[in-house]
Amino acid sequence: xxxxxxxxxxxxxxxxxxxxxxxxxxxxxxxxxxxxxxxxxxxxxxxxxxxxxxxxxxxxxxxxxxxxxxxxxxxxxxxxxxxxxxxxxxxxxxxxxxxxxxxxxxxxxxxxxxxxxxxxxxxxxxxxxxxxxxxxxxxxxxxxxxxxxxxxxxxxxxxxxxxxxxxxxxxxxxxxxxxxxxxxxxxxxxxxxxxxxxxxxxxxxxxxxxxxxxxxxxxxxxxxxxxxxxxxxxxxxxxxxxxxxxxxxxxxxxxxxxxxxxxxxxxxxxxxxxxxxxxxxxxxxxxxxxxxxxxxxxxxxxxxxxxxxxxxxxxxxxxxxxxxxxxxxxxxxxxxxxxxxxxxxxxxxxxxxxxxxxxxxxxxxxxxxxxxxxxxxxxxxxxxxxxxxxxxxxxxxxxxxxxxxxxxxxxxxxxxxxxxxxxxxxxxxxx
Numbered sequence: 409x410x411x412x413x414x415x416x417x418x419x420x421x422x423x424x425x426x427x428x429x430x431x432x433x434x435x436x437x438x439x440x441x442x443x444x445x446x447x448x449x450x451x452x453x454x455x456x457x458x459x460x461x462x463x464x465x466x467x468x469x470x471x472x473x474x475x476x477x478x479x480x481x482x483x484x485x486x487x488x489x490x491x492x493x494x495x496x497x498x499x500x501x502x503x504x505x506x507x508x509x510x511x512x513x514x515x516x517x518x519x520x521x522x523x524x525x526x527x528x529x530x531x532x533x534x535x536x537x538x539x540x541x542x543x544x545x546x547x548x549x550x551x552x553x554x555x556x557x558x559x560x561x562x563x564x565x566x567x568x569x570x571x572x573x574x575x576x577x578x579x580x581x582x583x584x585x586x587x588x589x590x591x592x593x594x595x596x597x598x599x600x601x602x603x604x605x606x607x608x609x610x611x612x613x614x615x616x617x618x619x620x621x622x623x624x625x626x627x628x629x630x631x632x633x634x635x636x637x638x639x640x641x642x643x644x645x646x647x648x649x650x651x652x653x654x655x656x657x658x659x660x661x662x663x664x665x666x667x668x669x670x671x672x673x674x675x676x677x678x679x680x681x682x683x684x685x686x687x688x689x690x691x692x693x694x695x696x697x698x699x700x701x702x703x704x705x706x707x708x709x710x711x712x713x714x715x716x717x718x719x720x721x722x723x724x725x726x727x728x729x730x731x732x733x734x735x736x737x738x739x740x741x742x743x744x745x746x747x748x749x750x751x752x753x754x755x756x757x758x759x760x761x762x763x764x765x766x767x768x769x770x771x772x773x774x775x776x777x778x779x780x781x782x783x784x785x786x787x788x789x790x791x792x793x794x795x796x797x798x799x800x801x802x803x804x805x806x807x808x809x810x811x812x813x814x815x816x817x818x819x820x821x822x823x824x825x826x827x828x829x830x831x832x833x834x835x836x837x838x839x
Contacts, residue, residue: 587618637660663693
């Protein structure tokens with residue numbers, strides 16, 4: 409059952425948006441009709457948006473120029489695109505050759521049309537897509553990232569989402585990423601709360617990857633005891649394109665990430681790798697949908713969740729293989745670890761196959777630490793807490809090891825170990 413848009417959200421709807429006028433007008437009408445998704449909507453039955461419904465968030469009024477992230481990623485000469493409470497600080501001066509950056513409101517009509525017309529297309533009449541519709545209606549800020557054909561962008565492009573800088577704000581930014589033929593780039597989302605104020609970011613990223621191009625996309629959800637986020641990523645791949653996604657979520661009051669991947673060219677490949685570590689009363693939720701629409705395509709998906717205290721982890725992954733998409737290889741696994749009696753994990757892998765020449769598998773496991781492994785480690789002289797920590801860290805490390813940047817891998821290993829060593833202070837976390 410849908411929840412009507414609260415009055416404060418209706419009042420905040422802008423008369424003009426970054427989307428083309430016709431698209432924005434339709435989205436505004438549909439957003440009021442759809443409201444917010446509720447627990448009776450299939451894709452939202454495990455995630456309650458009560459905190460947003462009751463939040464009374466306001467639109468940001470400007471940029472706090474003195475705001476900095478609390479941590480620095482260990483990256484060599486990154487190109488930073490900073491959003492403070494959803495407001496884009498502007499294009500940096502040192503953009504490398506082969507890369508073009510444009511503030512979304514300054515982009516031409518065709519580019520803005522592309523930013524608000526992703527593949528696969530969400531439905532403006534589907535309650536499960538209500539938040540995308542709301543983003544379309546309310547987006548005022550965003551950036552377009554264009555990588556030229558044959559360009560290799562060695563510098564990581566870091567989108568810094570710095571939320572909570574000003575009092576109880578919401579934002580609806582949109583990012584368009586376009587990779588030309590045979591190009592490559594690395595996009596990193598650095599996500600954290602920089603203040604004590606509650607915040608809600610409802611963001612959308614639309615990516616198109618041309619033939620033989622490679623996009624590595626790393627999302628790092630760090631600090632955020634008061635952070636609410638509903639994040640949607642759309643990706644379309646042409647022939648022999650590659651998309652490598654690494655999603656690590658370590659904090660946030662309620663975080664919902666969704667990936668919609670359209671594998672539309674033969675020879676294309678997708679990796680979706682993720683780690684969620686909810687604790688306290690956090691809700692960390694990831695939904696993925698991969699559509700194999702072309703023959704001879706492959707996908708590999710591996711998610712792990714570690715839930716502690718009263719934290720809740722949610723993973724739902726769907727793989728759809730269309731009728732003419734033959735010779736598909738698609739694998740999905742969800743492995744989950746519960747550390748306390750009050751923690752909860754919901755996992756639902758799905759396969760929907762309409763072709764007859766495929767090799768596919770999916771599965772999910774939910775359990776506690778292996779008692780035999782604990783006994784073995786303790787028999788070698790480790791204390792119980794040391795043995796538990798070693799097993800939990802090893803469980804998480806298998807996902808971290810998939811990240812291609814060595815310096816980021818080592819840094820995340822330390823962050824996870826720090827988080828595990830700080831289990832008793834979950835209510836006052838700093839990720």
